[in-house]
Amino acid sequence: MKVAVIQFPGSNCDQDAVWALKLVGLEAELVWHTEKNLEGFQAAILPGGFSYGDYLRAGALAKFSPVMAEVRRLAQRGNPVVGICNGFQVLTEAGLLPGALLANTNLHFTCKDVYLRVERTDLPFTTGYQPGQVLKIPIAHGEGRYYSDAETLERLEQNRQVVFRYAPPPSSAEGEADGYNPNGSLNDIAGIVNEQGNVLGMMPHPERAVEGLLGYADGLPFFTSLKQALEAVGA
Amino acid sequence: MEGTLPPLVQEAGIPLHEYREIVRLLGREPNRLELYLFKVMWSEHCSYKNSRPLLKLLPNEGPAVLQGPGENAGVVDIGEGWAVAFKIESHNHPSAVEPVQGAATGVGGIIRDIVAMGAWPIALLNSLRFGKLDGPEGDRTRYLVRGVVEGIAHYGNAIGVPTVGGEVYFHPDYQDNPLVNAMCVGLLRADELKRSRATLARPVYYVGSKTGRDGIGGAAFASEELSEESESKRPSVQVGDPFMGKLTLEVTLEAIRQDLVEGVQDMGAAGLTSSLSEMAHKSGLGIELNLDRVPKRETGMNPLELMLSESQERMVLVPRPGREKDLETLAARFGLDAVPVAHMIAEPVFRVVARGQTVAEVPTHALADAPTYVREGQENPAIAQQRARDLNGLPLPQNLEEVLLRLLASPNLCSRAPIFERYDHQVGTNTVLVPGKGDAAILRIKGTGRGIAVKVDANPRYSKLAPRLGAMHALAEAARNVSVVGGKPLAYTDGLNCGNPETPAGYFELSETIAGLAEASAALGLPVVSGNVSLYNEGPSYRIPPTPMVGVVGLLENLEHRAELGFQKAGELVVLIGSPEGHLGASEYLWVVHGLEAGTPPAPDLAQEARAQAAIRELIGRGWVKAAHDVAEGGLAVALAEMCLPYSLGATIEVRSQARPDALLFGEAPSRILFTVDQALLQMAVRVLEQHGLPHQILGQVGGDRLTILMPKQRLEWSVAALRKAWDAPLREVLP
């Protein structure tokens, strides 16, 4: 039940992902981007950060890393593959997920809490959530505006591939009701899956939201769901 | 010889008496390269020639101190085998010339100092000073603010170290000379502390980015007044590369983890020259550098350019015997250059070789031991006059409700969210108290129940009017901020930003500032473990206020017991430690409402300060207090308003005193702390305050969505929403 956390040069949420995985009792290992073999791993996480400095375009250069061929193979075999923040950008750049992530409309890196509505609870990452549940999860990115052409968007919606959507806060004391979409994403998209439902990308950071001590708990079910899914397959 | 300065000396801009000293130390005339080695090593930035005699006054020992001043960073013990390394560093002049890259490279530089101690950087803070946002100068100020914030965000976010705190002040005296100081805190195992040392015959490796013509002469540049000439120095601007910075950090720390290296040193100001010569000097040895081996980015670089280059993202590593290949393999894995460019020699000289020829050879102690200066200071009489101004006749404002809104909307008191939202303050998943939630940031130490609290502070208005008091307040307030979240202050780092020490007024301010720090250090029992000096922040028509940016690190032994600043529970009682009466002298109120910067800052009572901090820590440590906030600029009313904002929870407060209402509401005084406590615990809490011999008052109760203040003759009331509106807007306009 081992999860690979891929380390590109410039990844910086790699250790945080390992920490969150271990917290729910999953085995996790860092895998350097030049690795050509993911044998023995049941799932992979592409963590947040600034792979290759995010130079040229966030995620643009990491798609050429040798390990990506293996990530693709894992995805094709139906194993769970998760891209968080920069990892999401890498997955779209690599064509493992449709669309692209463009510069936030506010044109700057933004680190703050956002609210997400869970649109699907039948995925290996979301069985622990209630349908329509609203989560508080932090974001930290400069290029998170989800974009795709109209057809792709339509298809995403029809296939129910949108997993998380930015939403207004549940109570007014917790922030503004308008302006809840932090980056200008189309259809308030914060996270999507591929058609098969095993490759997920999201801009917010569930791995930062797994401990009450840090003020969050809503990211925990993400990882416990993943654990259950992996155990179900393993068993 | 006076009239006939040798042309070389004139070109290098070295004072004649220093040149003579160089000739004496060498026993001969230096060649051009050697002269420049002296120029950079004897600059204030590298040699502390004006500040060293004064800095000796600062206490630097204490039970927690593992490494005091003198290394790349100070280190304190935080228990369970862990230690933290921290230091503050200025990047003022580069930021004035090119704000984005100046700030970015400032962040990169301080991170490398922490890494050089063998510590994993876990937090960044910054302390910024700008001129006016209004009036015709506002455009340039906004340009600088945007650039500096972008630079800090660019570097810190990408390298993956959370920026968890800082402070920003706007004051007209920084118009021509903004200040950008960055502080970094790193975590290490106490027994893995590294120093800048090497043993005989060891090869010395250069690791990281290649050397280009970046920032040539930067260290010397930093020690000069900004002038028209700075324009022409522009081509030498250094560009930060957080991506390479991250790889360099990982190689260095992994090499330490695998025990491959015996010594570590960053390449900061004055690049190869200072890093190698200082390491040799500290090791009691000499070093021979072969310039042909230095990785170069550009062709045709001459020895002088190589020696003075301040290219970023470079480190010096000294492998343990037999581990050279392992180090090279490790660096190759990250795609970095790792080249033995030098080796340690017995003869205590710094020898530079290029193409088989010795191009410079200088005794290491000569470079290290710049002459020091003790000067005569004298206060600028205009400041004494401003201080002496009588404030008794000050008119009372008509509408006190409006005054609070104006204060909350002043650039020095308004919300900092537009700034800190641009910084990743959570990467690393250790940030327990994020910016905006507490007076200090709290970081947990994974695998323990412990945490550290960090804060940097300095009030330029106090320091301008009374440098000695200002410095005392800076340390007291930074420590108080750490105490009110529940942390016990352990030690501090200080970034001393002052004017030209060669002028009597500049020297007066520097020496008074250090004297004030020394006094407060002793009284509060807090040692200094690292710091930085940035002098010559002065030009023909301006001098910055002396600005001692004090960064305090404190320990929370049990993270369960901590406090934040916002009111959290309706029904809790609001208690004030200290007196409700504040002083108007040097206050933010006086400036914002009356346009005056005058009077004397309040005189700190350091013994009471220590007791107030101990008391609030005790209350938090017992688990009785979850909300606490120090009363700083803007006085009681502003502090209460700030407590309403985080959770949109109001309070009803009654102030009983015959003092002027503006002094009660907006006057400032040290050692004051507001906290809330459950009714059932009130008596016990009060007993703690009595045991500590502290004046205190129960002011009122938390609840509702309004802040109400009942005064002897009037009732003031604001909705929390109105407070927020005033407070939110001003910096949003600068950073949309």
Next chain:
Amino acid sequence: MKYHITLLIELKDGILDPQGRAVEGVLQGLQFKAQNVRVGRVLEMEVEAGSEADASAMAHNIGKALANPVMEVFVVEAVKELA
């Protein structure tokens, strides 16, 4: 032979370019009446190739590798032989 390549990578028409808008705002504030401002990237580099045609083909492939077809287009702006 050595060739110098200039490659432009730009956002497709119709995709919101907030940076372009911001620049437009700045320019209009400065009384330049610029419209439809778009901001993209220019890459300059040197490559070895047997002929100009080879260098052009290489420039094309590099553009293809670096641009994201979801929202970008690239243009080989120039290919010049270096002395």
Next chain:
Amino acid sequence: MKYHITLLIELKDGILDPQGRAVEGVLQGLQFKAQNVRVGRVLEMEVEAGSEADASAMAHNIGKALANPVMEVFVVEAVKELA
């Protein structure tokens, strides 16, 4: 008349270009032997001007306003009359 302007803003020689370095490293990994890669910005926009000479002058002034003289240079790459 309307003109289309293309403006390149690039880092001065000798100034470290971290983006260029990173792109170069990746291209070399892909067996493109690209060297001295530099990454800059390209701006495209439309302006009103009385003549092509006026439009060029305007392009020049815009370049001057937008390039950071501390680190950057600009080139007016093209000025074209629009139908």
